Structure formats: C-alpha cells, structure tokens
Amino acid sequence: MTLKFDLKTHLTALSETHAPSGYEDQARAVVAAAWHPLVDRMDTGRMGSLVGYKYGEMPAPRRRIMLSAHIDEIGMIVTKIEKGFLKVARLGGTDWRTILGLPVRVHTQSGPLLGVVGTYPLFDLNGGAASTFPTEAAIFIDVGLPAEEAAAKVRVGDIVTMDAPVFPLAGEKLAGKAFDDRASVAAVTACLNYLQGRRHQWDVLAVATVQEETGLAGALNEAYRLQPDLAIAIDVGFAAQPGVQSNFQPGKGPVLSLGANFHPALCNQILEAAKRIEMTLDLEPVPANSGTDAWAIQISREGIPSALLNLIIRNMHSTVETLDLRDVDRCGRLMAEFIAGLDANTMQSIVWE
Amino acid sequence: MLKENLQKLSEAVGVSGGEKEIRQLIRELVGEKLAELTTDPMGNLSGVLRGTGAVPGFRVMVAAHMDETGFMVSNVGENGMISVLPVGPLDMRYLITARVHVGEKKQNGVLLWPPIHKSNGQNAVPGVETVQIDVGADGKGGVSASPGDRVGLIGAYAEMGAGLVRGKAFNGRAGCAALIGLIDALIAAPLPYDVHFAFTAQEMIGARGARVAAHRIDPQAAFVLRGTEANDLPRPDNDDSVAVIRLGGGPAITINDPTFMADRRLVAHLREVAESDNVPYQIDARENGVIGGGLVSFARAGVPVGVIGLPVRYMSSPNGLLNLSDLENTIRLLHGALAALRPETLEN
C-alpha cells in the first residue's frame, strides 16, 4: 500500500519551518494543515500542543491511543543587543559548537532578519588558538546592520532559529535541521494517511507536542488532559558514527526501545504488529530515562502504559541531522498496523506479570 | 552586473588545484574583452587589456585569486563514509557541520559530528583527520568520488539588507569580481599602458599561482586584491587595543604581512588617490595571514606591489559577510590608482 501524500515534501515543509521551544506556532500551522483532511477534529492544548482526533468504531466510551511527537526545535533567544550584535541564550539543547558561521533567522516584531552566527577571528584571540571552540561569551548573532538600526529592529526576547534548507543526500537520505523531532511528526502523519481506508476500533489521538526540548512540558500537559489508555511516543535515536556508540544506522527501520519507561506487554504487541507486516524491528535497551515524551506520559495521573519508537539519525542537534525517509514511512505503517489491531479487549492484555 | 557576477563567482566551486569551474566562469564573464586570454601551467588565467601605447614598455599586473579552501578525499570506507585531508588553512570552528559538494559530480555530503549528548564538555576543535563526510551512501558503491577528488563547501549567496551580502569564498572571488568590473571601466577610459589581468590559482596553499603569473608577465608594478578579515565585532569591556578593519570602511590599503612589506611608494600612491578621489579607505597593518602579493613582489628581479584588502567578516566560514560598497570602492580605488600610475611613480 502506498501513501497518497508526498512524505518528502511534508517533511521538508516541517523541517524548514521556524519554531523553537515555546514558539511553535509556525510548525503547528504546518501540521494542522497536513492533518486537517486526515482527522475528524483538531484542538490545541493550553501550552500549544496540537491534537488531531481520528475516531474509532467501537461503541462509546471508546479506548484512546495517543501518538506523541514533538514539534519544537532547538533555538536561541536574544538576551542583549551590543553595538548592533545580538547576544543570545539557548532555548533547548543548542550546541554552540555546531552553529558557528551558519545562517540564522531573527524573528522580530516587524518580520524576520537574516543573520549569521559570528565569533572572533583566530588572530584576534591571543595566541591565535585554533584548538578550542569559543564559549558563549564569544558568540553573537550578526545581522549586518548598523548599531542603531539593529537596536531599533531587534528586541530582547526575540527568537533566533537556524536557517537551513533540507539537503538531499544519496538514495532516500536527507540532511536538515529539526528532524528531531519533526521526522517523528511526519511519521505520525504517515500513520494517519495509512489509516485512511483502514478500519480501527480505538480513537487515535495524534499529538504534536510542544516544549519537549525544554522539559517535556507539552507531553505532560496533554497526557493529563487527554487521559489516553495507551501511548506511543516517537522520537529520534542515535546512529553509530565516530564518537557515538550505537548499534543502529538510518535505513534499517524504526527501533523499539525496551526498559523501565515502557510497558513490556505493549512492546510485545508492537513487535507482533511488526511481524504481521513482515517488518524487522530492532531493539534498543534503555535502562531508565528515555529522554523523550514517553518519560513524562508514563507517570501521568494513574499511569499510562507507554512505548517508544525511534527514528535513527546522525548528527543529532545540528543543522545536518541525517535520516532515511524509508524509516519514517515504515514507522507510520507499523503504527497504523498496530492501531488497526486494537480492540475492546486489548487493555486486558496490557498487564504486568 | 557586479552583484550578479559576485554571486556566480561565489557559488561556483574551485578548491585549490581544481579551479576549472572558476576559470570557465571567468572566461565567460570576460568574453572578448581581454586579449591573449591564456591558461598557464599553474592554471592561472590571464589576459591583457591593451593601452593606447602612450607610455611604452610599462606593464602593470592586477591579480586576484580564483581558489578557495576545502578538502580532498583521502579514503572511502566500506561503510560509505569519506575521510578527507584539508586543502589550505581551514578554521574548523566554522566547518563542523558543513554541507559540501564531493567530487566533480558534486555529490551532496555533510560532515559528521557527534551529538552534544555524547560529546558534552569536549571543547577541543577536532582536527580534519578525524572528520568524516557522509553522502548518504549505504556502502562504498554509493559514493561516486574517489581519493584525490576535491570537496567544496556550500554557502548559498544571499542579500542581507543594508548593502551586505552573505556568501562563501569572498576571499578570492570578490577580488575576481572587482577585476572584472574594472575591465569595463578601463575599456571606457583606456590607459596609456597595458594592464595584465591575472586570475591566479592555488593562492590558499601558498600563493603558488601568483608568483608564477608574475614571473611570466614580468610587470613593472603589480596590484594584488584579496579578502581581509573584518573584525569590527563587539569587544569585551570596551577593549580598544586591537586594530579593526570594518565592513563599509572602504578598501583596506595593506602595509604588510608577516613575510613582506608592500612597496611604500604604491602604498603612498593608493593613499593619495583615495584622498583625492574621495574613496573611503582603511589602513591594514594587522598580522592577518599571508598574502599572495608577497611572492609576486619577489618574482624575477623584484616587482613593486600594492595590496588592497576587501573587508569580509567570518571570511573562513561558508557564510562570510561583505559590504557591496567596499567592493565598488575597491574598483574605484584601483581604477584611480592605475589611471594616475606612471613609471615616475616608481622612481626612487
């Protein structure tokens, strides 16, 4: 079965939108537009998370499964304007080392300004030390404006995001920013597409959460509000690369996490769904905190059995996060298959031994 | 025209030793305007703009370099990851997550960098020998490049507003754009002597092309254009101890580099022309990298050389900032300097 929508175009639109933690409007709008034809209803949580409701067929009160992927990206916020140059602080886990010399966008009251992340040239650093990265104190945003004009246009508190178009690599690989976690959002969109023309009993609550990068706030709030019976979070995972110990590579399909954060019975049922569609699902051991929405969802109210699917990417938290589009598609297909198999009795089997 | 040329030149790829694309582009842009357009054994592209002949036996060379820094493929692993060697001096602080074009086929690639979650606290800038490039291939077979192929940085040209543009390789290419702009000005008002335009190769790995071009052309004087790092950046504690070259401050008349002194008569000449023609200018005496001009000045039995720097911020990154007014003023200054230059200027 093939998707009727173009996954690459959707993911590109998601990646290229500018929406750091706390300021997710633009991304939410892109997701809403994509989900609108695929769901029965949408609403927005108090902190800005978007929920799409696709109703199931079982009689009320219907069981609910929450799919959670975050739309916020790492970014920066202006703290000071110094002679026309902007000092910034991090919004989420921005890695100063990966952004030097890269184009950015400064989102001002009167529209976006183009900029570059600047630092001092080597010969101006006593000793010309080429061997260490500059610290936060030596990093600034250069919008190329004279001091008065910059001071007039930019305000403390304005948001800064990386300005990076999606960059296609060989085969189905893409490099770009914010695949963490918009690739997962795209997987949810793919799942909703696959569910068009499939019958399912349970309500599907597709949640594009906010503020994951700054503390899982969106997932926390929505799990509380929506009170699902089960939840699957989708996030990105580390690929093996120099400096990173991992057993996974992009292109080998989504990876299922096992560990305290995840209900073993739920994980088994996901594995069974994978078998049904002849998909191999690699497993990732996670001893405790998974660092994802799942960690927040699991302890909401009286507890929600949760699972985590990972899309494997290289260069996480950079503007060249690299993934394989096929993984996104497979993840969407797997979730649709899993959802189609849920019925009125499923919860009886989600028990601890 | 100037802006369009600058964009084309900036976005073209020509890592030292592999300047083909730039040569071809410059040939197109220059067209029939220069006589004797030749490529010499180093890969320098040069041509002559004939003067009226009123001052015979006097030849002046004007030079800018075509090449940029980048990488060279040293190995393609079985897993499809590419190891590289540096070509020219690289400021790796800016290149950690660079997007690149690999090889003649310009296969898209990115530099691999361990995520912050795995490398927190590691502030040492990695050496190029630890860098790997990922083109998205699943194995060696998916990589179209092989050892020896060059890898160029990608930096999309953009207009920033306030007369600034952003792009890569302005170090050499802005100078090339200036020289091409100069040609038209000189055609409109011919000089009494010949001017040899040299678009040089392999500047970034030791000004290799420039010295050869000077040897072949054997001029009585030379002007060399290059990018110079604009460091008009906020300094802590109002520190006022550092020489600053500013964007928008005009072309930087250069006194020296660590290995040579620009000819003092040409320095004075440039200064006089700037003052009388009302061209904003700056004086650059900072220790700021080696200039090709140095080696031109000691070609054969010596050539008096003047050096003009074009201010660029973040010059070693793929997204340098250049003020177009500085580019225009560089052309004006060089034009004025050539128009007023005579053999007597170089009398001792």
Add this chain to the structure above:
Amino acid sequence: MTDKALVRALVEAWGPSGYEDHVRALIRGYVEPLADEIRVDGAGNLICRMGKGGKKILIAAHMDEIGMVVTHIDKDGYGRFTGIGGLLPATLLGNRVRFENGTVGVIGLEGTFDISKQPKSLSEFFIDFSDGGASRIRVGDVAALTRGMEERGTRLIAKSMDDRIGCVVAIEAMRALKGVQTGNELYFVFTTQEEVGIRGAKAAAFGLSPDYGIALDVTLAMDTPKNGANAVKLGAGAAVKIFDVGHIVPPVIKDWVLSTAEAHGIPHQLEILTAGTTDAAVIQQTAAGIPSATISIPTRFVHTTSETVDVNDVDACVKLLVALIERPVDM
C-alpha cells in the same frame, strides 16, 4: 682598521624592512666613488658593480632592520603595532622607537606594573608617542628601535648591527678593492627585506644570475652565560658559516673560504647556527642554484638595541672577503 664613523652612520640610520630608502641613499653616498656602475633593481636592492668579465660574484649585505608598524591608535592616542621581522617581546618594554618623521616613541606594556609579568606577545604592548599636542603619527606608520652607538675598548655596541655591520664590511671591501683588477665581476648588493623573509636577495640573485654568492651577516656569539649552542666568540675572528637552518654550505665553498683564511693568516672560527639564516640561503636556491658562502660577524644580544661586535672580528671579515675576491675565483 674599521672605520667607526662609518659604522656609527650606518647603525644609527633609519630603515626598517620595506623602508630602506634612507639607508640606501646613505650607502650610495659612500659607494658612488667606488663602483663602476650603480643601479637599483625592482626590489629596491642597491647593486654596485666592480669589474667586468670573469666569474660573477654576488656579495650581499642587508640594509633593513627590524621594526614595527602602527596598526591602530586607541582613543587615548596610544599606538598598537605588529612587528616587522623578529621583534622579541622580552626586549621591548621601555625601549625607544623612532618614526620616519623623527618622532620618538616609548614602548609600554598594558596593564598595571607587575614585576612578575612576562609578556608573551606583541599585542600586549603599545607605543606612547603623545607630545601634548595633535598626533603626528598615523595608522600604517613605521618605526624602528632607536639608540645611539657606544664604544667600549674594541667592542662596538648599537642597534641594527644586524646587518649594517655587514654593509660596513662590504663598503670597506669595496674601498680596499678600488682600482684592483680582480679578474672577477663583483656585485656588491645592499639588499632589502631580509628580516621579513630574505626577500631582496632572491630578486637580486635572480636578476644578476651570478656564479657564486657571499652573504655578510651577523651570527649569534654564544660566549655569554649558560650559552653554549655553538662555539662562536667575540674576538676570535671572522665566523665562517658551515651550516644554518636554511643553508648548508657546499663543501667546495667551505673549503675555498677556510683555505683562503688559513693561507692569509686571517683569524677565523667555524660557525654552525641553529637559529636563523642569511641571504645566502636564498641565493643558493635561486634559479638553477648558486653555491654560496656566508662570512659572519660574531654578535652578542642580536635583535636588541645593544648588539655588540668586536672591531677585530670586523677587520678579519673585511680581510677575508677581500682575500676571496681580489683574484680570479677558481674552484
């Protein structure tokens, strides 16, 4: 005997690399009556020919001295600078510099006076050229260290002995050879920009295409406390270079120089230098190769304002140079 007035005139002259005009004019005054032909090449080298026909010998001594360029003048009028050639941070504080227009500046160290402070780079220094009025110095202006020459017995103490003392040796040799039919075509070249990379000599060698080269320069005397890197001493005669970091003297050249010194009973010593090189290094590598020698004047405290030589060594250098070129060179 060494003409001390000549030495004083040359060492006290102003001429950092690239700005050798005054020294060139000064030297020209001395050599005009001595040479058959004088010209200046494209690199600013002063080329003086004596004789015609026979082997072409290039004798090089550099006119330039180390100095500094003002890069920036701060809002209080202090000048920041970069070095021209090898300025040693350890030698700068409190030293005086002179600009071309005569202004004398004093080099200061930024920050409060701290007896334990060890400056590491030039960027920690500044020049005070304030005179209570409007500044006469601009960014881009060039300065040289300044200090008058002193005599102490057979010692002469001054700035820029490197390499004005080499120029003295050349001029004295020219005086000695005036009117002599040497059988060689001698080119006494007073070169430019040696201190920033041995620039002038390369151009001169290329232009003249000589058969042999002889450089005249200072070498580090190692006869001061805890200094034994080589065996060169003041007063032990002309230092004949065997080897330095840029120049391996070809054995046939080395033998020529040593045998000449021995045959004429000229006091001499062997020199190996592991820190620095001379014009000869570059001359030797020029074009198809020009075998070259260096005759060095032993000097203490090189690149300070009190470089110290011994007049007996200077004499020995002159005698050795003359002995090498006064008859047809044949190796």
